[in-house]
Amino acid sequence: MEPSFQPSREQLSAFLSISRLLTSSIDLPALLKLIVTSVTELLECEASSLFLIDPTGEQLILKVATGPVGGEIKELRLNVGEGIAGWVAKHRQGLIVNDTKHDPRFVAAVDKATGFQTRSILAVPLMDHDHLVGVLEILNTAKAKQFERSDLDLLTAFGSYASVALRNAALLDTMRDESEMLRLSVEERYKTLIVESPRMRKVVEMLRKAARSHSTVLLLGESGVGKEILARSIHTWSPRGSKPFVAVNCVALSDGLLESELFGHEKGAFTGAHQQKKGLLEVAQGGTIFLDEIGDMKPNLQAKLLRVLQDREFDRVGGTQPIKVDVRVIAATNQDLKAAMREGSFRKDLFFRLNVVSVMIPPLRERREDIPALAKFFVSRYAKDMKRPSLTIHPQAIEVLRQYDWPGNVRELANVIERAVVLASDDAIAVDDLTLDAEDVNGLATETLMLLPFHESVEHFKRMRLEEALTKAGGSKTKAAKALQLQPTYLSRLCKQMGIS
Numbered sequence: 001m002e003p004s005f006q007p008s009r010e011q012l013s014a015f016l017s018i019s020r021l022l023t024s025s026i027d028l029p030a031l032l033k034l035i036v037t038s039v040t041e042l043l044e045c046e047a048s049s050l051f052l053i054d055p056t057g058e059q060l061i062l063k064v065a066t067g068p069v070g071g072e073i074k075e076l077r078l079n080v081g082e083g084i085a086g087w088v089a090k091h092r093q094g095l096i097v098n099d100t101k102h103d104p105r106f107v108a109a110v111d112k113a114t115g116f117q118t119r120s121i122l123a124v125p126l127m128d129h130d131h132l133v134g135v136l137e138i139l140n141t142a143k144a145k146q147f148e149r150s151d152l153d154l155l156t157a158f159g160s161y162a163s164v165a166l167r168n169a170a171l172l173d174t175m176r177d178e179s180e181m182l183r184l185s186v187e188e189r190y191k192t193l194i195v196e197s198p199r200m201r202k203v204v205e206m207l208r209k210a211a212r213s214h215s216t217v218l219l220l221g222e223s224g225v226g227k228e229i230l231a232r233s234i235h236t237w238s239p240r241g242s243k244p245f246v247a248v249n250c251v252a253l254s255d256g257l258l259e260s261e262l263f264g265h266e267k268g269a270f271t272g273a274h275q276q277k278k279g280l281l282e283v284a285q286g287g288t289i290f291l292d293e294i295g296d297m298k299p300n301l302q303a304k305l306l307r308v309l310q311d312r313e314f315d316r317v318g319g320t321q322p323i324k325v326d327v328r329v330i331a332a333t334n335q336d337l338k339a340a341m342r343e344g345s346f347r348k349d350l351f352f353r354l355n356v357v358s359v360m361i362p363p364l365r366e367r368r369e370d371i372p373a374l375a376k377f378f379v380s381r382y383a384k385d386m387k388r389p390s391l392t393i394h395p396q397a398i399e400v401l402r403q404y405d406w407p408g409n410v411r412e413l414a415n416v417i418e419r420a421v422v423l424a425s426d427d428a429i430a431v432d433d434l435t436l437d438a439e440d441v442n443g444l445a446t447e448t449l450m451l452l453p454f455h456e457s458v459e460h461f462k463r464m465r466l467e468e469a470l471t472k473a474g475g476s477k478t479k480a481a482k483a484l485q486l487q488p489t490y491l492s493r494l495c496k497q498m499g500i501s
Contacts, residue, residue, distance in 0.1 A: 028169040032064040035162050039138060040066045042158065043151055046140035047116065051078070051085050052166075053132050055285045056312075056324040060085055060135060067139065068116060075266070075276065076110065077321040083107035084121050085135040092132060094124040094156055098146040122147045124156050126163040133163050193226075193233050194374050197367035203230075203359055210357040211237035216309065218294075218354045219332040221361030224411030227332040228292060230361065235288040240328055243287030246280045251293040259301055260317050269318025281314060281325050288328045294354070295335030295346060302347045305329075309353040329354070364406040364413065371402050374410060378417035379429065386421055393420075393429040400431050431460050463498055466491070470500070 036048045047067025051060035054077075062076035081090040087105045088095050098120045100106040111118050119140050126133040136159050141147050195204050210217055211234045219227040228247060235245045253261060256270075264279030281289060291297075297305070308314050309329060313322045331354050340346035364371065375398055383391040397420075406412055420433040465484065473479035481491040494500075 028166075031165055031169045035136070035165075036064050036066045039136065039155065039158055039162075043122070043138050043155060044142045045122075045138040046142060048136070048138045049085075050134060050136050051089075052134040053080075053089065054324055056326050057132075058324050060089055063134075075319075075321060077323065078107070083110065084123050085137060088123045088125050088135050089132060092125045092127065094152050095121070096147045096149075096152055097121045097123075120147055122151055122155055124152070124159045126159050126166065128163050128167045133166050136162065193229055194370060194377055196373050197362075197369035199362050199367050200370060203361060204233075206357075206359055207234050208237055210234065210359075212239075213357075214238075214240075214328055215356045216328070216354055217330045217356070218358040219330065219361060220337075220358065221332075221334060222363045222409055223334045224409035225361045225363055226410045227361060228290060231288070231290040231292075231330045231332065234330060235290075235328075238288070238328065240287050244284050245288050245290065246284040247290040247292065248280055249292045251296040255298050255301065258297075259304070262301070263304065263314050263316055264319075265317035266319045269316070273318065276316075279314075279316065281308065281327060282323065284327045286326055288330060291329065291331045293333060294331040295333035295337055295340055299345070299347065302350050306347065306350045306353060309350075364409045368402050371406075371413070372398050374413055375401050375417060378414050379421060382418045382421040388421065390427055391421060391424065391429065392427065393417075394431070397429050397431050397434055400434060400436075404436055432463060459498075462494065463500070466494060466498065466500055470495075 032050055036050050040048045047065060049065040050063055052063050053059070054061055058080055060078045060080065062078075078086045080086050084095060084097060084100075084103075084105050084107075097103045097106065100118050100121060106118070106121070116139075121137055121139055122141075123135055123137040126136055136155065138155065141151070193204070195201055207217070207230060217231075217234060219230060221227060231247070232245055235241060248258075248262060250258060260270075260273075260277070260279070262279050262281055264277050264282060265273050267273060267276045291305075304314060308325065308327075312326065313324050315322055337346050337351055337355075341348050341351055375393055379391060379393050383389055401413070401416075408415070416434060416436060417429075419435055420429045423435075424430070424433045466480070469480040469483050470477070473483060477491055477495065478488050481488040484491065486494075
């Protein structure tokens, strides 16, 4: 405090009581309300408001206010330098304005939006060391005199306590958010990047280079090749690795829900919007947002996403205040976006914004060297989940997996291994434990079966033929026996021996 600051005994008593309250409050919304209500009483004014600086450092967000319109006020954003609060934030010094009508820094639009008539303002920056936290304003002194230097000194001293309390509460709030993100990502805990093939090594090398920048990345390739795992890896390798990673599947949600999820919405924006909601772009602030199946995004949302990429800002659904955002966008699709542009279903300007670093991920059948390592990894993961830590996979089963064409790519391999772990009766997954698509099994090279011992290859072929016939017969053993030119009783006996229902 400056030497000129000499509070009265009543002020000092109130100030000490409030400071204890501030430093004991850890819930951020409750603390914000406590700050404005306390300062309104302390400095005897009609109203007060508190702005917080947004993560980009470019905007002030009005978070809470007291006074006649305190409960009605909607979120308001000011650019740093705009209005009285913006001036205080830019210059990082307190300000007394006793006649707002004749001060060019005052933004009359704020009063117009709120219906409140501001005559005088006292505003101070909230500082945490050299870092700007926000701006605290008090409006229209209730005392006969105007705002004075002693009022500014008192508000500055109050603000120093409020800044510390806000820092502590914000840290706890961030920890809660990160904990929630971790909870939502728990299913990804075992996912990892396994690369053995030369083609995938080249892909990973290129993505590692791209990760060092903030450039947008477009991942192309068939469904199930592992685009999300690669996106998570790019995020981890990047300077944003300690910030949130948010994944959004653009085809899994309806258009309206996707818009609300991505951009958030204001209270009352649509039926059921009972309160304001942050969008996933805001949740990913400072980090990375992964937009999977971007080719399925509808044109109206493509236009909003283009604005994010161009101007780094967007509006919530039902909102009028532009929100600044600092996120890295990684997009993925299994569609031909150039063909989609020709057809008019995908915007050219958005494509060129996304196509900064474009990488094609090869399908699993074109990188068979990765299959053994991936198979062993999935066996280890699912065996651990099912408390079968000693389970392994037989080399002959690995060879069958290598020869299969994997139309569903890595996702299909994971599913096949998970089922095999569930069904395997021995300590090693055998060929018979693998359930592959019948049509694709027929495409296995003959030499694959020739690699197996005689009896095992015969059993494998029998099972394959029986399962295929039953599938085509819709489960009817009579029809399957006729197709195979077998007696129905003999087919039933074979099915029973092999455990085929």
